Amino acid sequence: MSINRARAWYMEYLYIIIGTGLMALSINSVFDPCGLVTGGFSGIAIVVKEWTKNFIDGGIPLWITNVGLNIPLFLIGIKMKGLSFVKKAVFGEFFLSAWLAVQPVWNLAGEDLLLASVYGGIIQGIGIGLVFLGRGTTGGSDMMAALIQKHIRHYSISQIMQFLDGAIVLLGIYAFGIHRALYAIIAVYLVAKISDGIIEGMKFSKAAYIVTDHPEEISQMIMEDIGRGVTGVSAKGMYSQREKLMLFCVVNKKEIVVLKEKVSEIDPKAFVIVADAREVYGEGFIEKI
Numbered sequence: 568m569s570i571n572r573a574r575a576w577y578m579e580y581l582y583i584i585i586g587t588g589l590m591a592l593s594i595n596s597v598f599d600p601c602g603l604v605t606g607g608f609s610g611i612a613i614v615v616k617e618w619t620k621n622f623i624d625g626g627i628p629l630w631i632t633n634v635g636l637n638i639p640l641f642l643i644g645i646k647m648k649g650l651s652f653v654k655k656a657v658f659g660e661f662f663l664s665a666w667l668a669v670q671p672v673w674n675l676a677g678e679d680l681l682l683a684s685v686y687g688g689i690i691q692g693i694g695i696g697l698v699f700l701g702r703g704t705t706g707g708s709d710m711m712a713a714l715i716q717k718h719i720r721h722y723s724i725s726q727i728m729q730f731l732d733g734a735i736v737l738l739g740i741y742a743f744g745i746h747r748a749l750y751a752i753i754a755v756y757l758v759a760k761i762s763d764g765i766i767e768g769m770k771f772s773k774a775a776y777i778v779t780d781h782p783e784e785i786s787q788m789i790m791e792d793i794g795r796g797v798t799g800v801s802a803k804g805m806y807s808q809r810e811k812l813m814l815f816c817v818v819n820k821k822e823i824v825v826l827k828e829k830v831s832e833i834d835p836k837a838f839v840i841v842a843d844a845r846e847v848y849g850e851g852f853i854e855k856i
Contacts, residue, residue: 579701585697587698589691591694593688594609595629595667597683597686598754601683602739607735612627614742630668634660637706641660641710684753696765773818773823775826775841777838778811778838779837788833789816798815801813827839827841
């Protein structure tokens with residue numbers, strides 16, 4: 568195994584450990600004290616804890632319910648798709664349950680439901696994003712959705728997950744009332760947005776496509792004034808039937824303002840398309856490891 572591959576292996580498991588720790592923090596110290604059910608097996612664990620408070624002092628601990636729900640799911644997963652399918656999920660689930668068991672409860676948001684939904688969503692979103700960056704999972708509704716999808720192929724995994732998590736949020740309404748469930752929806756939205764941002768990359772750049780009659784002047788300006796590389800792409804205007812050279816370049820968010828101004832100065836009739844670009848690897852952007 569090369570040094571780079573060994574480092575990647577090490578970092579993947581480190582991401583999962585840190586990510587599950589943040590997930591546990593949001594569940595233990597934000598969502599559970601405020602009664603916010605955001606879906607997943609952790610949401611079921613919060614509901615079970617609330618329902619069993621009358622029979623057990625403090626209710627059934629979150630980590631016990633989490634483990635109890637995942638063990639049969641892992642066994643089914645091994646039988647249906649093999650050990651490799653659940654290998655990292657078992658690792659993630661072990662650490663999530665361990666964090667839930669040993670982490671102290673701080674009740675970070677107090678009784679402020681808006682604060683709980685915002686900060687809990689951010690913390691859990693970062694945690695889930697790190698787990699996914701480590702190419703892992705913690706079992707739960709995403710693994711259940713993958714197993715169910717094997718039998719109902721006309722639905723996607725994401726659609727099945729939405730249904731499962733929606734059903735769990737409905738359980739939360741029954742246990743804690745609709746008022747808290749509405750705040751939980753804010754948290755669900757933030758978890759999705761933050762985790763997507765972590766997975767897709769938080770360093771945004773701008774990609775510019777420039778159709779102009781002055782490609783040489785504009786490309787010279789981009790290379791000399793802005794200090795960025797530019798690529799010429801052969802193109803043909805279907806209305807004019809003229810062959811053109813379309814310019815393509817990637818710049819940061821500050822440079823795109825300068826680029827548009829200078830292109831307009833050189834060719835007021837230039838056609839400029841600006842698009843978001845994430846995780847741009849190469850000189851001047853994110854260096855390859």
